[in-house]
Amino acid sequence: MSEELHVVHVGPDVRATGGMATVITLLARSPDPGIRATTAATWTPSSRDHGLTATLRVVTRLVRRRGRRPDWVHAHLSEGGSFLREGAVLLVARALGIRTAATLHGARFLEFSARHPRLVRRVLGACRVVFPLGPHAGSRVAALCPGTPVRPVLNPVDLDELRTAPSHVADVVFGGVVGHRKGVDRLVAAWPEVRRRHPQATCLLCGPLGDLPVADLPEGMRYAGSLDRAELLGVLRSARVACLPSRDEALPMFVLESLALGVPVVTTPVGEIDQLGEEQGVALVEGDPAGLAARLGDLLADPAERTARGGRGLTWAKENCSVEAVGRALATSYRAA
Structure with missing residues (x-):
């Protein structure tokens, strides 16, 4: 059997209401015996600073772990502030030598990427692989980041x-x-x-x-x-x-x-x-x-x-x-x- 991989799923608090929180909750129960999945919240419904404190907490934890860092940081992105919060975590993880991935959940990702192509290119370009939910977002990622592998994957249901x-x-x-x-x-x-x-x-x-x-x-x-x-x-x-x-x-x-x-x-x-x-x-x-x-x-x-x-x-x-x-x-x- 391959060595177990530790994957941290980064995004909204799993106790929040919404599809992204549900997806992260389900992925944290990964049935694959070679994957140990955990979660790290960059945003909670009660957050008064748009997730700044929670994001800094996640980044600090990654930096301090050193020899106990995860193998993968897998961020769950929508649009807007998500590309700043989860995007920052991805960039720090990449700089620390941690492999990085992102799933694109945003309903307005295409519009957002057209308005902020440099930000989107910077964040997604730091990923080893990007998981869009379908072909439209996949085509956009391929155009912005031609060197980044794109693997369409659906959201899970239990x-x-x-x-x-x-x-x-x-x-x-x-x-x-x-x-x-x-x-x-x-x-x-x-x-x-x-x-x-x-x-x-x-x-x-x-x-x-x-x-x-x-x-x-x-x-x-x-x-x-x-x-x-x-x-x-x-x-x-x-x-x-x-x-x-x-x-x-x-x-x-x-x-x-x-x-x-x-x-x-x-x-x-x-x-x-x-x-x-x-x-x-x-x-x-x-x-x-x-x-x-x-x-x-x-x-x-x-x-x-x-x-x-x-x-x-x-x-x-x-x-x-x-x-x-x-x-x-x-x-x-x-x-x-």
Whole structure:
């Protein structure tokens, strides 16, 4: 067996809410026997200095360890301040002789890299390998840092956790920040037509409040609040259809976890979502309320089609984004770099 590698995953505190924290938590349970994974937080929800103190703490720990330094520092980047916090850790780690990697999670990475190409090139150029979530970010990294290996890897989902989630009843479920970026206004506008076709249909909006009011939702639609992870998975597990009509995304955990639960997804082809489609049980719509209502209505009317799509999504998720599959992909890249 190869020598065990110690990998430190750097990013938001694993106790925070959000997809990146979930990903780091899952990767810290690496099933690969040759990987020992730990975490280091550069940001917490209660941070008043944008993560400066936490980042300095991580850097100081790396410098002082000397003979006990990790083999790899794997940073999880979004955009904006993330490239300063996690970017600083990557640069220090590289200077200390520690191998470095980064996963790109940001919904607006392409836009950010166009505005700040020198910063992005400096940070990603310090990496031995970069893991984008799909081809768009991958192409951008290749253009900015032609000498840096790019290995697309999906976010992991815990299939065992999903299978044991308690089941609640819902027809259509939305999960995410309740606001314009996630397209909740589109779903609200589409819902009356869905209810015209399916008078008993229900829709739950789950997530923290964003920039949209929830006091006057159409009949059959309810705001469930910002649920904890177990509650959200339970609601999602019982859904007939998951819906995320976003305007701007990378590759959200809500979509991947829906597929891993065998729930068909109606979503928009933004960010890295457009690598998904019929083969994965995903119905892509442009986001206009009429088209969204038609696709939701059709799926609610056709149990056989929902079952077929759900089965394709579950099979794909097991093969491509289980914790085991993602862990193997990362371990292979670490050892090859």
